[in-house]
Amino acid sequence: MTQPQAPGLTDVPETMLWTLHSRAQEAMRADGVISDDKAVEIYQGLDYDFERNFGRSNPMAALRAQLFDRVVSAFLEEYPGASVVNLGEGLETQRYRLAEVPCEWFTVDLPEAIAIRERFMQPDARHEHIPLSATDRAWMKRIPRDRPVCIAAQGLFMYFQEQDVRDLLGDIAMQFPRCHLVFDVIPHWVSRASVLAGGLPLTRHYRTPIMPWGVYRFLLKSQLKSWVGRSGDVSLLDYPPFPRGPARLASKAAPLMPGARQWMPFVVKVTLR
Ligand SMILES: C[S@@+](CC[C@H](N)C(=O)[O-])C[C@H]1O[C@@H](n2cnc3c(N)ncnc32)[C@H](O)[C@@H]1O
Helix, strand or coil, X not given: CCCCECCCCCHHHHHHHHHHHHHHHHHHCCCCCCCCHHHHHHXXXXXXXXXXXXXXXXXXXXXXXXXXXXXXXXXHHHCCCCEEEEECCCCCCHHXXXXXXXXXXXXXXXXXXXXXXXXXXXXXXXXXEEECCCCCHHHHHHCCCCCCEEEEECXXXXXXXXXXXXXXXXXXXXHCCCEEEEEEEXXXXXXXXXXXXXXXXXXXXXXXXXXXXXXXXXXXXXXXXXXXXXXXXXXXXXCCCXXXXXXXXXXXXXXXXXXXXXXXXXXXXXXXX
């Protein structure tokens, strides 16, 4: 067995380790919310003190991955052989969790992120790695236009400025007029807190990068419509409830209270036709 290696990541790319911490820890539990041997292999193959930096894991990112799995696999069931583009995919192992479904998979991430991804996951005939910023429109030229496409961004847009999200979504809608989009959103108050504090301190040893883009749920649909120039079908999805612990009851009750939902993160699914 090879020795674990330090990831050597900083700034936003380092946050891929935070979400991996959640997914791998869940996958290692008998009662975890996802099953993901590849995430565990990567987690154990890195020389990085996850707990010291991020604290004890919580299932939030694993629950989000579970929700993204549901949306992407429903898309692929409807359009077998379609393309999936994953912006800012980092060390996400969704392609293994959905391995049974035929598709062509495109990972777009910064060069340093693709380099660490390729320590563990190789591109092949069905999986292409594109080492570019999601804001660099050159990635769009690499996506086939002869089949449906689902463009997913999990844990990415909150690190962008609002103008960048707006321009990117507008250009996606123009370049891929019939596409499915799925991305997660943090509420405005979390974004503000991160900007005011210069990042959210998770532990004494780690502070997240700032998260400039956050939106309250009630504003999202109209904002999106003005950004993409048409409405499409937009669904706002709640995270699945926490599976255990004191947060379980609160996360089950919160979506039932309209006011409380405004304060929570959510996932947006858009079908442009
Ligand atoms: C919180 S991590 C999420 C990783 C993965 N999607 C997940 O859920 O585990 C943020 C990811 O965004 C990537 N990223 C940051 N800026 C980016 C950019 N401009 N274009 C593409 N990816 C970017 C980082 O490299 C990292 O992989």
